[in-house]
Amino acid sequence: MVDEEELEVTISRLYQEHYMDVYKFLVCFSGNRNDAEDLTQEVFIRVLNHLSRYNHQSSIKTWILSIAKHVAIDHYRKRKFVTIFKEGFFKRMISTTQQPIDQMEEREMKKSVHDAIASLKPDYRSIVILRGINEFSVKETSEILQCSQSKVKVSYHRALKELKKKLNVETEEVLRHAR
Structure with a gap:
């Protein structure tokens, strides 16, 4: 004891x-x-x-x-909430060298990304948060979510594909604005 x-x-x-x-x-x-x-x-x-x-x-x-x-x-x-991300949630320090228009575009892009992630089904959302935002490995993500590594890989790929379609941007751009 x-x-x-x-x-x-x-x-x-x-x-x-x-x-x-x-x-x-x-x-x-x-x-x-x-x-x-x-x-x-x-x-x-x-x-x-x-x-x-x-x-x-x-x-x-x-x-x-x-x-x-x-x-x-x-x-x-x-x-049973509808959305999980609120404007400004992933706020980073905004560079003082950025022009106001650039700052506004960045905020709008972040909001779009957060809204798109919030609209994903919970399984996809969890995987995007763990893999894409928190940068956990496939193995760690599978252990946390208690599913197979192949399910993590497939679901992550499908979630990113869905996000790309919703946002009409490249995957790297989605993840960069989510962090």
């Missing part, structure tokens, strides 16, 4: 190491920073409650992100 102090140190370390990955995934999925913060807390509560069930078959990061996926799906089912 693990003593309480050791468990506290373990949870604290896991939280510090994986908080940002979980938070970024949940922000992408929920489209709302406040919801993502709440959901991130829920993920780490579940990690604490189920740490004894961790079987070391995958990395701890993969296991935690798998929990995050389930928390996100639960949230999605409860809310």
